[in-house]
Amino acid sequence: GQQLNQSPQSMFIQEGEDVSMNCTSSSIFNTWLWYKQEPGEGPVLLIALYKAGELTSNGRLTAQFGITRKDSFLNISASIPSDVGIYFCAGRPNTNAGKSTFGDGTTLTVKP
Amino acid sequence: DADVTQTPRNRITKTGKRIMLECSQTKGHDRMYWYRQDPGLGLRLIYYSFDVKDINKGEISDGYSVSRQAQAKFSLSLESAIPNQTALYFCATSDPGTGSGYTFGSGTRLTVV
Numbered sequence: 324g325q326q327l328n329q330s331p332q333s334m335f336i337q338e339g340e341d342v343s344m345n346c347t348s349s350s351i352f353n354t355w356l357w358y359k360q361e362p363g364e365g366p367v368l369l370i371a372l373y374k375a376g377e378l379t380s381n382g383r384l385t386a387q388f389g390i391t392r393k394d395s396f397l398n399i400s401a402s403i404p405s406d407v408g409i410y411f412c413a414g415r416p417n418t419n420a421g422k423s424t425f426g427d428g429t430t431l432t433v434k435p
Numbered sequence: 436d437a438d439v440t441q442t443p444r445n446r447i448t449k450t451g452k453r454i455m456l457e458c459s460q461t462k463g464h465d466r467m468y469w470y471r472q473d474p475g476l477g478l479r480l481i482y483y484s485f486d487v488k489d490i491n492k493g494e495i496s497d498g499y500s501v502s503r504q505a506q507a508k509f510s511l512s513l514e515s516a517i518p519n520q521t522a523l524y525f526c527a528t529s530d531p532g533t534g535s536g537y538t539f540g541s542g543t544r545l546t547v548v
Contacts, residue, residue, distance in 0.1 A: 332475070358537075363541070366537075371536055411478065422483060422493075425477045425478040425479075427475060
């Protein structure tokens with residue numbers, strides 16, 4: 324099946340720093356999604372990307388759909404303590420638009 | 436009320452026991468999914484259903500079964516629980532019409548001893 328490689332696996336940063344994480348795939352996706360999971364809760368959708376090259380922002384978060392359609396990036400600017408959590412990328416292939424394949428997640432820790 | 440409700444939130448069961456995890460949604464979506472989360476392994480798809488009469492295996496369906504009782508209800512069963520099924524289980528729904536992402540429940544933490 325399809326595999327997503329998400330990196331880094333974890334990040335420990337100081338409040339105020341910017342954060343970057345990415346996902347790469349061996350196959351093409353027509354949709355990229357980024358989720359955040361907080362302790363004790365299910366993942367919540369942050370940003371959805373539908374077009375190669377698309378750059379979309381949600382507050383301090385910015386995500387990009389790579390032009391090869393095999394990768395995506397998420398940036399968080401000026402991190403704050405409540406950014407702590409696990410961030411997941413997910414991709415949806417051209418065939419069977421319902422199912423998403425998830426990356427293994429990036430665990431973010433922000434030190435005040 | 437939450438859009439996607441999972442019960443129970445936590446469960447400890449013994450090896451060999453049958454257990455059912457329940458999921459109900461108020462989103463009115465046809466598509467529902469069960470995922471399993473293990474530390475460092477992300478979310479892996481167990482089963483999914485695109486409507487009431489449709490059931491499909493995901494990548495890790497062995498040892499699990501599902502039932503789609505209604506559009507709003509999708510339950511996951513472990514016929515004979517084993518310790519390596521200890522994990523966090525999530526139910527999710529999606530709307531194919533909008534192409535948007537999933538709405539997840541809050542999860543069920545299952546421990547098999």
